[in-house]
Amino acid sequence: MPELPEVETVKNVLKKDLLNLKIKKVIVTYKDMIKTDYDEFIKNLVDEEIIDIKRYGKWLVFETTNYDLVSHLRMEGKYYYSEKVEPQKHEHVVFELSNGKVLRYKDVRKFGVMFLVKKDRLFIDTPLAKLGLEPFNKELTSTYLLEKFKNKKLPIKAVLLDQEIMSGLGNIYDDEVLFKSRISPFKKVNTLTKEECEAIIKNSKEILSEAIKMGGTTIRSYTSSLGVEGSYQDKLLVHTKKECMVCKGKILVKKIAGRSTYYCPKCQGVLDE
DNA sequence: AGTGCGACCCGAACGC
DNA sequence: TGCGTTCGGGTCGCAC
Secondary structure, eight states: OOOHHHHHHHHHHHHHHHTTOBEEEEEESOGGGBOSOHHHHHHHTTTOBEEEEEEETTEEEEEESSEEEEEEOTTTOEEEEESOOOOOTTEEEEEEETTSOEEEEEOTTOOOEEEEEEGGGTTTSSGGGGOOBOTTSTTOOHHHHHHHHTTOOSBHHHHHHOTTTBOSOOHHHHHHHHHHTTOOTTSBGGGOOHHHHHHHHHHHHHHHHHHHHTTOOOSSOSSOOTTOOOOGGGGOSSTTOSBOTTTOOBOEEEEETTEEEEEOTTTTTOOOO
16 A cells, blocks of 8 residues: 555656656556556657656656656555566556567556646646645644644544645554544644644654655555565554554544544543544 | 545454 | 456546
């Protein structure tokens, strides 16, 4: 399940192989995942050189000579770089490259999406336009969070999933950050203190950078793939756990914003939920 | 404006 | 055993 650390890992692995290669042909077998004009997607990438690969939040961006190819892996999206092979099951996009090799995108659940835009439209015509600050950004301060939180009554768990506020945390790291910060996932965001906001920022940075070091988290994966077999799952403190590592109490699981939320009611001061 | 929820997918896990 | 049902995961778009 790619969250920020997984996407960062994929980006770094792909960069080693793909920079300075040209795209010679694009084959799409599941049209619905292309969210900009399909014919342009196929046509405009031909003869474009891959100049750089970047990550914004959980979004991957392939920068080419004239375009930006924006890709979101959602839960199961994976890239493979290999010799030319017959398309495998669940591979929806294949990029044939100038060195005779191919970049293949596989996505069992077909949840991933791609956009192709002219370079100057990246932050205008794609979902990146609305992306909030990353935990690593110096501008992400408790003041910024308090401002974003002040008119909201949603539980903090839901708000940390909202990429327009702070980008990078998904369901897993969200639980980890709140556990480490000793904050109830149910707590309404407009009641959070400056100290709690600072704890969230500090722990988000710590957890994400540690997860990046370990190549991300692999909780459920059907096949091994390029650069996304991380080992941070061994470090998880609360997500998927049954017993609290700190107080030995029972970890509870409840739905918040439709997502399974793991928490220790004692350590995180949950009163009545 | 903020909030809530269905839609998008399909393999795995679960219930009978 | 086999079959049917539910679940999960991030994001968008729509209704209120």
